[in-house]
Amino acid sequence: MILHSLKKLASFFPIVEWSATYNRPKALSDITAAIIVTLMLVPQALAYAMLSGLPPHIGLYASMLPLIAYGLLGTSGALAVGPVAVAALMTASAIAPFTAIDPDLGVAAAVILAAISGLILLLSGILKLGFLANFLSHPVIAGFISAASVVIAASQIPTLLGFSASGDNLVDILKSISSKLDQIHQPTVLLSLLALLILVLSRRYLTKFLLILGLSKFWAQTLSRCVPVLIVLIATLSVHMGLPVFNGVKVVGDISAGLPSITLPNMDLALWKALWLPALLITIIGYVESISVAQSLGIKRRERIDPDQEMIALGAANFFSGLSSGLPVTGGVSRSVVNADAGAVTPAAGLFTAIGIIASTLFIATWLSALPKFILSATIIVAVLSLFEADVFIKTWKFSKRDFIALVITFALTLLVNVESGISAGVILSLGLHLYRSSRPHIAIVGQISGTEHFRNIDRHEVNVCENVVTLRIDESLYFANARFLEKRILDILVEHRQIKHLILMCSAVNDIDISAIEILEVINQQLKESGIGLHLSEVKGPVMDQLKRCHFIEELNGKIYLTQYQAYENLSCFNN
């Protein structure tokens, strides 16, 4: 009994399993990855805190305990948890009204967002509700992320120009910028352009260049990835040295150098009430981003990712972010790819990264107070522009107009109104369009292809048809939303085929049937019986047959159930009767 409980408990801590086979080579590999991710994460943590409108150290706080929590509970060895751009934008939008009142209240709100997000994820993971995140369709996610990347980039333009501006959507941000154009700080603009140029060029060409110079692939990639942190160091050093061109350039200022203390978030009920909906949206978007990258990396790595356990792990990460004054976190796409490439083999890589961040905070944070803000903005812009997927629009348009509508509406609302309305409209639209399609399924009249046992659509193929027998192939599971559509179709067929003696429903693509469909089939059967027409089923699947046996439909059926369509047709067609 105790052993069973212990096993059960251990199943909540994947670390128990993977640490059993942990060894020196794995540790070395994990530590290498952790160093590279740390170098990447330090400027990102500061940048995403700034993007949220929070003091920079909040980003660092969110990169300590959350990483440890995920390391103990997570199932992906590649996932790199921490602050990410899109969640930071959503946080910014949610806490803006509070920051406007008092910056400290804004921080309290961000911490509550993390705590609520953690509680939602923990609860959903325990109740195994991970599947709910699947209801965000790809067009909705792509539309949302693309629009968010544009809004994020636009929100950083003021910093590049040397002033600050605000706004929830593209229109507001552009308005705010245009009203402040007289505040442009020339040296900041020039330095910003330089930083952007270096970041873009190094991102695109540096690895190739270093490979040509003869560096190994590992070092070429690693050095390229360190460009952002190098720029941060150089710019900060320049300010400390008092380079004249940096005169008047805004710096992040006052980074608290200590470690976070563990405290409960502000328990003001009104704050929690105002923040639960944005927290829910941050949770959903964050979880989808995280599980997508974990699963797609998992296929290559042959790693078993448990979506429910991932919810628990990310839930704990956010909960501890909330307990240690951090903002909402999740598994970031690009950081996780870097982590995997750099050799991370187990979640221990995250534990080592946390140590790296703690060390950085203790030793260089105060010195980083002189870091110019525009550097962080340039980092953000270069990072998020890769999130904008222009080809998704073309691809989706070609593939399906229905999916395209969901994509464009999510994109437009996120860009022009705000994050919440974009996602909500996208989800409702996706579900609605899906239900609409399944409510009017493809139903074909089929006939026999001469000399074979195959039956095909009479509109597409040359087939034999006996005029007393009509066979309908139903290409959809039958449920309440489409059962009446089938009834209407049968009604039309009865009017068009007045000589009909037998109606065969070919069920090879019916995967499920619900009681609404059964009720309608019973009515159809009853009415056909009274008209002297036989109703037959063919190629009914095992699970559907089990369902039919649970009611009286088979007993009352005015006809037979045939294993194959060929048998049904052989038995009923005019050629034999």
Place this chain on the structure above:
Amino acid sequence: MILHSLKKLASFFPIVEWSATYNRPKALSDITAAIIVTLMLVPQALAYAMLSGLPPHIGLYASMLPLIAYGLLGTSGALAVGPVAVAALMTASAIAPFTAIDPDLGVAAAVILAAISGLILLLSGILKLGFLANFLSHPVIAGFISAASVVIAASQIPTLLGFSASGDNLVDILKSISSKLDQIHQPTVLLSLLALLILVLSRRYLTKFLLILGLSKFWAQTLSRCVPVLIVLIATLSVHMGLPVFNGVKVVGDISAGLPSITLPNMDLALWKALWLPALLITIIGYVESISVAQSLGIKRRERIDPDQEMIALGAANFFSGLSSGLPVTGGVSRSVVNADAGAVTPAAGLFTAIGIIASTLFIATWLSALPKFILSATIIVAVLSLFEADVFIKTWKFSKRDFIALVITFALTLLVNVESGISAGVILSLGLHLYRSSRPHIAIVGQISGTEHFRNIDRHEVNVCENVVTLRIDESLYFANARFLEKRILDILVEHRQIKHLILMCSAVNDIDISAIEILEVINQQLKESGIGLHLSEVKGPVMDQLKRCHFIEELNGKIYLTQYQAYENLSCFNN
């Protein structure tokens, strides 16, 4: 051009088509049905008006123009339009707050409900939104109607006891009754019991008895159906004659004997705003009731029912009810069955019924002012108790627990809270449970049955499996809500089958694929390619193949698409390589 426009216009008036072949025998048959339906409808019109808390003549008004509108526009020859019990209850619940202020305001509200309902139906019919009604699943409808029948029956008990009471749900009604038990009027109770007894016994046994007496089936049925109207006549006559036992019995009082004048409903915007949601629910429930009976009678009668045209016809019926001071109407189930049995062949039967109601109103309405209320209540109770379907609960429980949950929750909320919350919860629950199921589809690993070309689930059948090749049969269309489920399943298989060389997805039951699923298949393909594993598809349907061709999936596929699963297995399995 003009001819085309005329034809187009004519298509909105099915009467143009059926009247072309109208003749004397059809007219005689329709008139017979109309007489029987009129005799049934007069007491029902009064009763359902009373059930709505409206003056009795409103029920008669709703049985004139609406029937004519449906007769000109409807596609069902069997459907008998007019006030029905469930819509009357919903009307009562919607207008109660207004009736409490001023009975005239209550009437105005009922008229607005009819007008809004008419506009919603007309608009939906023109926009071809009839399919939306299909999202009410059978358990939701059954649960709702059963609960409504109990609430309606309970609401009539006070009248049987000789007083009046109110309430939106069973609890409130029972509370209201128990607080007034001292007001019981003994003679009313005795007469009520007598009326109930006659109605129940005649409903159950009179037809059989008359058949034994040697009457033809037509006359036996017709006389049985006239019992309610006979009781109405006898009771009214008794009051007019001053029979002492009727002393102190409440009568309906003052039925306006004139015809309705055509006037616009009250245009107070606040009223319309308060009533649009209940009007929408009345519309949906009314339409579903009507289209269900029209389609199921249509199958037997070989009648082509057009769901969108039905919306237009019922929309016009309600709109004209609103223009002539009537309450919301729809096609009633029992009345339509009687109409069909009595020989109605075309919608002209409804036109003749309207004439019957107009004649009755002009000639006997004033005389009916002396009709005792308890007679109407007894009529209502006997009519609605047949709506309660106890066996649906058992049948649904046996068939599917998921459907049962939707049924019970709709039933309980309608019974204990109110009509609106019952339906809303039911619809959301049905959709949620359906989406939940389709988000975790049945995916089976299949193997070859020895010596055949058939492939079956390895867990259910003795099959041959080559250990380098895994075949997954996906029993569901692939879309955003289940694509990640498939990805997870493939991930698990890769972990379990480390020797795998080829993965075949057997798509015989995949009826549709969306871009979210394509994106995930592309990720799977990419990751499998990097791991040196082939990804193949088999038995892809024509429409799905068309979809795949609209993107680059096929070009990038690290494997082939096979026409049949047998070919795929033959080609890839270890027995051949």
